[in-house]
Amino acid sequence: MNFKNVLKPIFSVIIITTLFNCQEVKEKGTQEVAKAEAIDPLPSWNDSASKEAIMSYVSDVTNTESQNFIPIADRISTFDNDGNLWSEQPAYFQLFFAIDRVKELASEHPEWQTEQPFKAALEDDMETLMKSGEHGLLQLVMASHAGSSTEEFDAIIKDWIKTAVHPTKKVGYDKLVYQPMLELLQYLRANDFKTYVVSGGGVDFMRAFVSPIYDIPAEQIIGSRIKTEFDYNDGNPKIIRTAGIDFIDDKDGKPLNIQKIIGKKPVFASGNSDGDLPMLQWTASNTHKNFMLYLHHTDVVREWAYDRDSHIGKLDKGLDQANKDGWTVIDMEKDWKVIFPFELTN
Amino acid sequence: MNFKNVLKPIFSVIIITTLFNCQEVKEKGTQEVAKAEAIDPLPSWNDSASKEAIMSYVSDVTNTESQNFIPIADRISTFDNDGNLWSEQPAYFQLFFAIDRVKELASEHPEWQTEQPFKAALEDDMETLMKSGEHGLLQLVMASHAGSSTEEFDAIIKDWIKTAVHPTKKVGYDKLVYQPMLELLQYLRANDFKTYVVSGGGVDFMRAFVSPIYDIPAEQIIGSRIKTEFDYNDGNPKIIRTAGIDFIDDKDGKPLNIQKIIGKKPVFASGNSDGDLPMLQWTASNTHKNFMLYLHHTDVVREWAYDRDSHIGKLDKGLDQANKDGWTVIDMEKDWKVIFPFELTN
Numbered sequence: 001m002n003f004k005n006v007l008k009p010i011f012s013v014i015i016i017t018t019l020f021n022c023q024e025v026k027e028k029g030t031q032e033v034a035k036a037e038a039i040d041p042l043p044s045w046n047d048s049a050s051k052e053a054i055m056s057y058v059s060d061v062t063n064t065e066s067q068n069f070i071p072i073a074d075r076i077s078t079f080d081n082d083g084n085l086w087s088e089q090p091a092y093f094q095l096f097f098a099i100d101r102v103k104e105l106a107s108e109h110p111e112w113q114t115e116q117p118f119k120a121a122l123e124d125d126m127e128t129l130m131k132s133g134e135h136g137l138l139q140l141v142m143a144s145h146a147g148s149s150t151e152e153f154d155a156i157i158k159d160w161i162k163t164a165v166h167p168t169k170k171v172g173y174d175k176l177v178y179q180p181m182l183e184l185l186q187y188l189r190a191n192d193f194k195t196y197v198v199s200g201g202g203v204d205f206m207r208a209f210v211s212p213i214y215d216i217p218a219e220q221i222i223g224s225r226i227k228t229e230f231d232y233n234d235g236n237p238k239i240i241r242t243a244g245i246d247f248i249d250d251k252d253g254k255p256l257n258i259q260k261i262i263g264k265k266p267v268f269a270s271g272n273s274d275g276d277l278p279m280l281q282w283t284a285s286n287t288h289k290n291f292m293l294y295l296h297h298t299d300v301v302r303e304w305a306y307d308r309d310s311h312i313g314k315l316d317k318g319l320d321q322a323n324k325d326g327w328t329v330i331d332m333e334k335d336w337k338v339i340f341p342f343e344l345t346n
Numbered sequence: 347m348n349f350k351n352v353l354k355p356i357f358s359v360i361i362i363t364t365l366f367n368c369q370e371v372k373e374k375g376t377q378e379v380a381k382a383e384a385i386d387p388l389p390s391w392n393d394s395a396s397k398e399a400i401m402s403y404v405s406d407v408t409n410t411e412s413q414n415f416i417p418i419a420d421r422i423s424t425f426d427n428d429g430n431l432w433s434e435q436p437a438y439f440q441l442f443f444a445i446d447r448v449k450e451l452a453s454e455h456p457e458w459q460t461e462q463p464f465k466a467a468l469e470d471d472m473e474t475l476m477k478s479g480e481h482g483l484l485q486l487v488m489a490s491h492a493g494s495s496t497e498e499f500d501a502i503i504k505d506w507i508k509t510a511v512h513p514t515k516k517v518g519y520d521k522l523v524y525q526p527m528l529e530l531l532q533y534l535r536a537n538d539f540k541t542y543v544v545s546g547g548g549v550d551f552m553r554a555f556v557s558p559i560y561d562i563p564a565e566q567i568i569g570s571r572i573k574t575e576f577d578y579n580d581g582n583p584k585i586i587r588t589a590g591i592d593f594i595d596d597k598d599g600k601p602l603n604i605q606k607i608i609g610k611k612p613v614f615a616s617g618n619s620d621g622d623l624p625m626l627q628w629t630a631s632n633t634h635k636n637f638m639l640y641l642h643h644t645d646v647v648r649e650w651a652y653d654r655d656s657h658i659g660k661l662d663k664g665l666d667q668a669n670k671d672g673w674t675v676i677d678m679e680k681d682w683k684v685i686f687p688f689e690l691t692n
Binding site: 076194217219255261281 | 563565567571581608
């Protein structure tokens, strides 16, 4: 028996397997990548123009032979959250948190029984609450989001999300993320894009629970912020959340915050409302080949249908510019096989 | 011949090699790691207590068998820049940029020939310049750092660093980085720490050229910021730098900005002045095993020697707390074999 001849093919197989495994580990550290290459990386998307446009873009800019190749360090992608990675109807989920928090704190504030907007919050009177306008909602946010340390606030949110239930869908808010977008995030990461959340929502609210759902670390979640103060506290330092707005991460605030925090212009930006338009415009000016993606809520049965006249997630100017400039617009009803992960059957 | 018995040990070796290779690729994607393990990862450090403390900490918290093991996602390390990763004497290097920029713009501002602090800047009269105090220096910074787009400013800095020369060391400012700290950054990254710059210096000033020197991407450089505005500019959007301070990333601002931008408490923090003390205090309160590192400038021959009475990089309260709490203090003269990369002989 020729020992060498027996071992040679065995070694070849092992070397190939080794290289394959290492490549896989290098790219993602999981076995997802090989799977993604072998089978459809976006299985919850119908074979529509949107899916084709996304995959053809990614394939082009990650091809070292292409003139549109983008170095890994520049593959920055930014995603709005509310109405883009999860639902935002009948109101931003963070508002439901604020209302629940006001109810929890009500016993310490007997005056809230008669004072607006707190009275409306305590009575689940959404109409009056909305009529209190920006000033009223700001009062509600400050009463419910300030006054704790960052660590205490994190624990409060984590507790809340465990039991809070969406008023009409009757599931936890964290179940109302979009399965096709989870696949898109994973697909981009498998192709060495860095995925960021860039949302008008509160950054600490999001960080407390969306990291594991989106597989995005805290440092890649960007959002609106309340003012904070550092307190050395005799060797047990705390960062205290105080009653003031530090930054609103919406509209022009999105590209401004992207520049402040990331310091690079995205090549891929995804949103669903006019609040995301400056982020998409900024991305469209990248000298690298870029991709602007709007999610159009068109599914009145499985999710919600709204655009130009909606108070939440209004998509009007953005839709015009998308049509004019040939940006990709997802038609939720037609483009997505499933909306939420719980619809998946195994 | 028992085929199985021959192959078993061969497979074992191959499996071990495979695991080792994959681990390596996973950790760094380069061959640096194996090298770092095999030879001294901190060759420019003398075998002092500082080096021993750093290496014993890293070895402990990256050991999966240790009760002090820190998951990779939490291995956040933050480094001050001025006087910590590069020199800061006889004045912050960014001030020399501001002076050079004022000289460049002087022809458009004839009034600067007589107006302070501009007159002093134009005449290289550092004494008068320093006497103009915070207000004067702020005027200088605004005149030299505002009024351009982020892209234009980036190009201005990149141009400046190419030719600017340090007044006494007579080399480019980017040559005055500390070789032992470059090795420390690389050593931490090889052990899956994420390395951040957290500096009182301007974030856009740093990002323009320190990324390749420190091997730290723009999104991991945190600093002070000027106010900015988004201008859609008819489809050619710009972010314009305006004359106002947005955030000073010094003292309490450091832990506040770390929480805002990273959203995780560091486990390793490195600084050289009282301005870094809150960042080190914040790090010291991490429930993970943590490491606080102060660089003490003690080398009057090769660099500079200063601490409690210095106007720049004053280290007074920080030194007291380091001594009291047993933080590691680098004695630059005794602990470092070389200071700057150009001292290395190949």
